Amino acid sequence: MPQLRDSGNHSSSPLDEGTLREVHSFARIFGIETEYGVSVTGADVPCDASQTAMMMFQPIVASARSTNTYIENGSRLYLDVGSHPEYATSEACDPMDALAVDAAGELVMRDLALDAQQRLRATHGPRATVHVFKNNVDSAGHSFGCHENYLVRRFVPLDVIEHELLPFLITRQLFTGAGRVTESGFQITQRADFLDEAVSSATTRSRPMVNTRDEPHADPDAFRRLHVIIGDSNRSQWATMMKLATTHLVLCVIEQAGREGRESGFSRFAFADAGAANRAVSRDMSGVNASFAMADGSTLQGGAVAMQERYLQAVEQFVGEHPEVASSLPRTDVHDVLRQWRNTLEAFRSGNANALGDSVDWVCKYRLFEALRARSSADLPLSKLEQLDLDYHDVANGALYASLLRRGALRSLIDGREAQKARTMPPADTRAALRGRFVSAAKSHGAQYSCDWTRLSLHAPRKMDMVLLDPFQCRENEDFQAMIGALE
Numbered sequence: 001m002p003q004l005r006d007s008g009n010h011s012s013s014p015l016d017e018g019t020l021r022e023v024h025s026f027a028r029i030f031g032i033e034t035e036y037g038v039s040v041t042g043a044d045v046p047c048d049a050s051q052t053a054m055m056m057f058q059p060i061v062a063s064a065r066s067t068n069t070y071i072e073n074g075s076r077l078y079l080d081v082g083s084h085p086e087y088a089t090s091e092a093c094d095p096m097d098a099l100a101v102d103a104a105g106e107l108v109m110r111d112l113a114l115d116a117q118q119r120l121r122a123t124h125g126p127r128a129t130v131h132v133f134k135n136n137v138d139s140a141g142h143s144f145g146c147h148e149n150y151l152v153r154r155f156v157p158l159d160v161i162e163h164e165l166l167p168f169l170i171t172r173q174l175f176t177g178a179g180r181v182t183e184s185g186f187q188i189t190q191r192a193d194f195l196d197e198a199v200s201s202a203t204t205r206s207r208p209m210v211n212t213r214d215e216p217h218a219d220p221d222a223f224r225r226l227h228v229i230i231g232d233s234n235r236s237q238w239a240t241m242m243k244l245a246t247t248h249l250v251l252c253v254i255e256q257a258g259r260e261g262r263e264s265g266f267s268r269f270a271f272a273d274a275g276a277a278n279r280a281v282s283r284d285m286s287g288v289n290a291s292f293a294m295a296d297g298s299t300l301q302g303g304a305v306a307m308q309e310r311y312l313q314a315v316e317q318f319v320g321e322h323p324e325v326a327s328s329l330p331r332t333d334v335h336d337v338l339r340q341w342r343n344t345l346e347a348f349r350s351g352n353a354n355a356l357g358d359s360v361d362w363v364c365k366y367r368l369f370e371a372l373r374a375r376s377s378a379d380l381p382l383s384k385l386e387q388l389d390l391d392y393h394d395v396a397n398g399a400l401y402a403s404l405l406r407r408g409a410l411r412s413l414i415d416g417r418e419a420q421k422a423r424t425m426p427p428a429d430t431r432a433a434l435r436g437r438f439v440s441a442a443k444s445h446g447a448q449y450s451c452d453w454t455r456l457s458l459h460a461p462r463k464m465d466m467v468l469l470d471p472f473q474c475r476e477n478e479d480f481q482a483m484i485g486a487l488e
């Protein structure tokens with residue numbers, strides 16, 4: 001009997017035709033996991049972060065009987081031990097879909113917070129205010145994550161991907177960094193001081209940049225899930241879209257080289273010390289002044305821009321030679337991504353990074369702080385800037401981000417209506433569509449259910465299970481219809 005394929009077991013049976021087609025294509029699955037920070041201000045009696053997070057999750061526990069659940073848009077909403085509620089977007093095969101589901105996550109967190117705030121005011125006084133931060137460092141100096149997930153082909157060894165991708169991931173922070181005020185000055189990224197090891201299979205024990213735990217949530221003989229740890233939580237929608245789209249294109253180059261059994265050429269970009277390079281990028285706001293010791297003993301001058309230009313040039317050439325890559329993203333124009341990537345690097349090259357203030361989080365914040373400094377006669381205390389910094393990331397009660405959007409000082413790629421719609425509407429062309437439909441139906445029938453990325457389980461009124469191993473599967477099959485039928 002052939003071994004049943006599941007996400008954790010390799011099998012000796014050949015890949016089916018559909019999976020083979022996916023392996024040979026440039027299609028991608030994207031997912032973003034965001035841990036949020038919480039705090040309460042204005043309360044008459046103290047309420048710590050874990051109490052607050054539990055209060056936020058009370059309605060979830062009441063309906064799902066767990067702090068770990070999947071919602072109507074196919075995304076995972078959960079609270080581990082500790083105080084950081086997490087939202088992992090459902091599988092998307094286009095950055096714009098991932099962005100919409102990510103923006104929906106901000107609304108989900110906001111509503112959980114405002115609901116908890118109302119209950120909290122009965123016991124903690126009328127001014128108790130719940131803050132939910134989409135950032136990566138709390139006031140006690142603890143760092144928490146925003147991870148990106150990319151489906152990648154199994155035939156490329158993970159150490160090759162890490163090795164060839166890391167210099168890109170470290171230097172892309174020039175346009176994906178969320179920025180942070182610290183006692184020792186402003187930094188481009190939130191987490192450079194917390195990440196040191198380049199790779200690790202444990203995110204809790206050490207602070208790696210890429211997680212190597214092998215959990216593909218797909219056919220393990222065909223795919224891996226690349227779990228990128230190095231990255232800030234973005235409020236800029238442009239930054240979220242660009243980080244996914246540019247990383248996808250670099251991965252296409254690496255995968256095609258693997259397919260053809262040759263080197264991508266990126267291995268010569270390796271830094272001698274990834275942690276040191278990361279810290280140097282984070283402190284070089286010019287983007288062109290830092291220099292890096294390279295693994296081959298040379299020195300790279302020209303800052304993050306010089307490294308990004310190398311990747312961009314390779315990707316541009318690759319897309320020219322492989323026009324089919326342009327159709328790898330159903331709703332994002334790859335040529336437009338390349339144009340924006342180039343324009344961004346040119347803005348740094350020409351000393352005009354200020355022009356990116358409406359799209360790059362850290363530039364937006366930095367400009368704001370500088371304007372404030374210029375307007376105030378006395379020295380602005382650090383605490384004032386830290387407060388503003390936090391407000392920018394507060395999805396529940398923050399005012400700054402919304403006002404920047406309203407004034408057109410920050411671009412948005414999707415509007416509030418689309419984000420709202422994405423709360424209940426999963427991406428249409430991945431298995432998230434089936435999961436979302438299952439969750440909606442189960443909820444509306446008051447059924448007991450649970451999910452996993454590769455499994456739908458009905459517990460009552462009947463016990464039924466269904467495996468969804470292929471993340472691109474979006475069509476209902478007989479098993480799925482039987483599950484839905486069992487609810488009615």
Ligand SMILES: Nc1ncnc2c1ncn2[C@@H]1O[C@H](COP(=O)(O)OP(=O)(O)OP(=O)(O)O)[C@@H](O)[C@H]1O
Pocket residue numbers: 029030031032033076088089090091092147149150151152215216217218224225226227453471
């Ligand atoms: N086959 C896949 N390839 C790439 N990404 C995937 C795939 N399947 C699911 N994803 C995405 O991976 C993310 C998984 O998030 P989740 O937080 O559950 O994983 P994890 O961080 O590995 O687990 P945990 O938080 O429990 O340690 C989601 O955003 C999801 O959309």
Ligand SMILES: [Mg+2]
Pocket residue numbers: 033086088
């Ligand atoms: Mg997670």
